[in-house]
Amino acid sequence: MTSFRISEAAALLGVSDDTVRRWADAGRLELERAPNGMRMVTGTELVRLLGDEPDGALADAFPLARASARNRMLGLVTAVERDGVMARVELRAGPFRIVSLMSREAADDLGLEPGCSPRRARRRP
Structure with missing residues (x-):
């Protein structure tokens, strides 16, 4: 594990x-002791915590988390490939590269183009 x-x-x-x-002190998250004495969190415990919706510890910490990620993602669009129905959008968020597949209509509505930020992309009327 x-x-x-x-x-x-x-x-x-x-x-x-x-x-x-x-969270561990409050009993929301269970920690274990490693052989070297360090307190550790198992991956399954993290999955359990993530599944505590809608009133779990993460929901308490992030009350606005119900908004879609595209409305909160901080990053820079590096590529957009559109075809008839779908769009493939590449985003750099810090050291991470994220690839999203969405409808072409959604990409167009968000105004996603290389060099823009999803948080600042404007919805078209």
Whole structure:
């Protein structure tokens, strides 16, 4: 079973190390001790926490999380390929490359073009 250090779990969840520790202290997240004494979080425990919708720890930490990711994603569009019905959009978000497949209509409505940011792309009337 894969286990993560508290800092790794925090990065995966998008919260601070202290938040992970507080959740563990409050009983929302179960930590285990590794043979070296470090407190660790199992991957299955992270999956359980992510599945605690709609009133789980992540929902408490991110009350606006019900908005679609495209309305909150910070990054830069690097490529858009449109065909008859679909569009393939590449996005760089920090060190990550994200590829999204969406309807051409959605890409057009969002005004997605290379060099724009999904958060700043404008919806067309």
